[in-house]
Amino acid sequence: xxxxxxxxxxxxxxxxxxxxxxxxxxxxxxxxxxxxxxxxxxxxxxxxxxxxxxxxxxxxxxxxxxxxxxxxxxxxxxxxxxxxxxxxxxxxxxxxxxxxxxxxxxxxxxxxxxxxxxxxxxxxxxxxxxxxxxxxxxxxxxxxxxxxxxxxxxxxxxxxxxxxxxxxxxxxxxxxxxxxxxxxxxxxxxxxxxxxxxxxxxxxxxxxxxxxxxxxxxxxxxxxxxxxxxxxxxxxxxxxxxxxxxxxxxxxxxxxxxxxxxxxxxxxxxxxxxxxxxxxxxxxxxxxxxxxxxxxxxxxxxxxxxxxxxxxxxxxxxxxxxxxxxxxxxxxxxxxxxxxxxxxxxxxxxxxxxxxxxxxxxxxxxxxxxxxxxxxxxxxxxxxxxxxxxxxxxxxxxxxxxxxxxxxxxxxxxxxxxxxxxxxxxxxxxxxxxxxxxxxxxxxxxxxx
Numbered sequence: 209x210x211x212x213x214x215x216x217x218x219x220x221x222x223x224x225x226x227x228x229x230x231x232x233x234x235x236x237x238x239x240x241x242x243x244x245x246x247x248x249x250x251x252x253x254x255x256x257x258x259x260x261x262x263x264x265x266x267x268x269x270x271x272x273x274x275x276x277x278x279x280x281x282x283x284x285x286x287x288x289x290x291x292x293x294x295x296x297x298x299x300x301x302x303x304x305x306x307x308x309x310x311x312x313x314x315x316x317x318x319x320x321x322x323x324x325x326x327x328x329x330x331x332x333x334x335x336x337x338x339x340x341x342x343x344x345x346x347x348x349x350x351x352x353x354x355x356x357x358x359x360x361x362x363x364x365x366x367x368x369x370x371x372x373x374x375x376x377x378x379x380x381x382x383x384x385x386x387x388x389x390x391x392x393x394x395x396x397x398x399x400x401x402x403x404x405x406x407x408x409x410x411x412x413x414x415x416x417x418x419x420x421x422x423x424x425x426x427x428x429x430x431x432x433x434x435x436x437x438x439x440x441x442x443x444x445x446x447x448x449x450x451x452x453x454x455x456x457x458x459x460x461x462x463x464x465x466x467x468x469x470x471x472x473x474x475x476x477x478x479x480x481x482x483x484x485x486x487x488x489x490x491x492x493x494x495x496x497x498x499x500x501x502x503x504x505x506x507x508x509x510x511x512x513x514x515x516x517x518x519x520x521x522x523x524x525x526x527x528x529x530x531x532x533x534x535x536x537x538x539x540x541x542x543x544x545x546x547x548x549x550x551x552x553x554x555x556x557x558x559x560x561x562x563x564x565x566x567x568x569x570x571x572x573x574x575x576x577x578x579x580x581x582x583x584x585x586x587x588x589x590x591x592x593x594x595x596x597x598x599x600x601x602x603x604x605x606x607x608x609x610x611x612x613x614x615x616x617x618x619x620x621x622x623x624x625x626x627x628x629x630x631x632x633x634x635x636x637x638x639x640x641x642x643x644x645x646x647x648x649x650x651x652x653x654x655x656x657x
Contacts, residue, residue, distance in 0.1 A: 244374045245381075248265060255369065281322060287361045288318035295354020299342045306342050313339050314354035321365040330376055332362040333385065350389040356405055363409055367416035375413040382409065430553040441618070448619035468496035479634035503561035524558035525585065528565060532583070535569050541580040542569065550589030557647050561585075561594055567620055568596035568643045576601035579640065591599060591629070591648040600639035620645070 227235075237374035257277040260266060268276055294306045295314040317332035334354075339355040351359065359382065367375035386402030475486045480621055523531075553561075565583055572581050579599045586593035617633060620643070624631040629647040636642050 233347075240373065241377055244371075245326060245329070245377055248326075249330060250324050252323060253325060254368070255284070255322045257281075276347060284318060284322055284361075284365060288315045288358075291315065291318060291354060291361055293356035294357045295339065295352070298353040300401050310339050310352070310354050314358040317358055317362050318365070321362055321369070325366045325369045325646055326374070328362050329366050332359050333381070336385070339388075350386060350393070350400050351401050356401060359405065363415050364412045367413050370420075372417035372420060375417050376441060379406070379409060379413055382406065382624055382651055444618050445622065448622050451619070452622060464496050464500040468493050468500065472498060476481060522555065522559045523562045524555065525553070525561055526558075528562060528583075528585075531562070531566055531569070535573065535581075538573055539577070540569065540573050542583060543581075544583045544585070546585045546587075550587055553592060557592060557627060557649055560627060561592055561645075561647060564594060564643070564645055565596060566622050567617075571617075572596075572598040572641075576641065578602045591646055594645040594647070595642060597636060597642035598640050617643075 258265065258279050260268065260273055260277055265273075265276060290649075292311040292315040296311040299307045299310045303406075313335040317328045317335060319329035320331055336351065336359065338356045339352045340350055343352045348356070358409055363375070363382070366378065383402070383406050386400075386405065390400050390402060471489045474489045475481045478485065479517045528544065532544055535542055569581060569583075572579060578596050579601045581596065581598040584593075584595040584597075586595075624645055624647065627647050629645060631646075633643065633646045
């Protein structure tokens with residue numbers, strides 16, 4: 209028995225020698241480094257004002273609100289001035305011009321983080337050897353006091369403004385610079401401060417990265433909640449429209465069936481009807497049947513597979529007393545007031561009015577338990593007016609009701625819009641809630657006259 213050993217080789221670069229996994233890891237790291245710190249390093253990215261929608265900032269108003277919005281910029285400027293003061297005080301032996309130059313080399317990189325954060329890191333790194341040139345051999349090496357403060361502030365601000373991976377790259381490059389410079393030019397200096405800088409900057413960058421990750425996660429959660437709420441609203445809207453379409457299908461189908469039956473029976477009610485009349489009634493019946501078939505074909509898609517047409521006719525305002533009796537049994541005290549001359553309205557208007565009252569009373573039971581309600585129905589010139597109002601709930605609730613954000617109002621608005629009506633909702637002066645609706649009726653004015 210023989211044993212065969214197969215060796216898996218990595219794909220080669222340019223047809224040459226196969227590259228090892230370590231080489232691939234190094235190349236991937238180099239690509240990420242180049243993308244994070246070299247590509248568009250000096251891109252213009254101004255620091256935006258502070259968002260004023262927080263728990264405390266949202267309560268501010270007026271000029272104080274405008275001033276607080278620029279708090280991050282003021283903090284960065286204050287940190288830059290503090291680093292410049294440290295740099296100037298530590299270079300007294302360099303003269304006035306040298307002290308001014310060292311202070312500017314500490315201040316400029318920090319101020320640059322406000323508009324070009326990644327570029328500010330490179331400027332701070334480039335300014336470090338120039339600042340060190342003004343220090344003597346008894347100073348800490350290789351980071352002069354001004355460079356120490358500036359580098360720490362720059363890395364912290366950049367970490368707050370960018371992704372956590374950039375913070376890791378900055379810390380690694382700072383460590384590499386300190387180790388290389390110490391190994392080459394560190395002889396003869398009093399002490400090295402690369403270790404303290406790395407320790408302090410590591411804690412600062414970890415805190416900044418954690419805050420950045422938390423802020424990013426909050427934005428993603430907020431965006432996801434917004435999308436979810438939008439999708440839920442769309443789904444609710446579609447469900448309400450489906451329900452309305454089903455009810456309208458039943459209403460229209462009933463009327464079209466009546467038209468077809470009456471058109472078929474009409475010729476038998478007239479003795480010796482002329483052929484033209486019989487043909488007219490036959491055409492009416494054919495059109496009614498065709499319209500009914502087309503209606504069922506088009507609106508059939510909105511019916512669920514388990515949907516069954518109701519055996520009883522769709523409710524109207526004449527059935528409102530039964531609805532009020534049901535809600536009274538559920539514990540809601542409700543009164544009904546009817547004004548105007550009661551008359552029969554189109555079935556679509558009657559059905560929508562019934563559903564609006566039903567949903568408004570359901571909201572009262574849900575959001576204002578123990579309250580009393582009043583249903584006002586007004587048969588006015590040109591249409592039908594509805595007003596459903598409830599008193600404030602006598603029960604103390606820990607969570608305040610948010611009228612107007614539920615899904616019930618969505619269905620009511622859809623029905624009102626479908627009939628070209630008007631609807632207003634809002635709180636009453638005594639803390640209750642009211643729904644006011646007007647449903648126009650075509651030809652109602654003529655009927656009233």
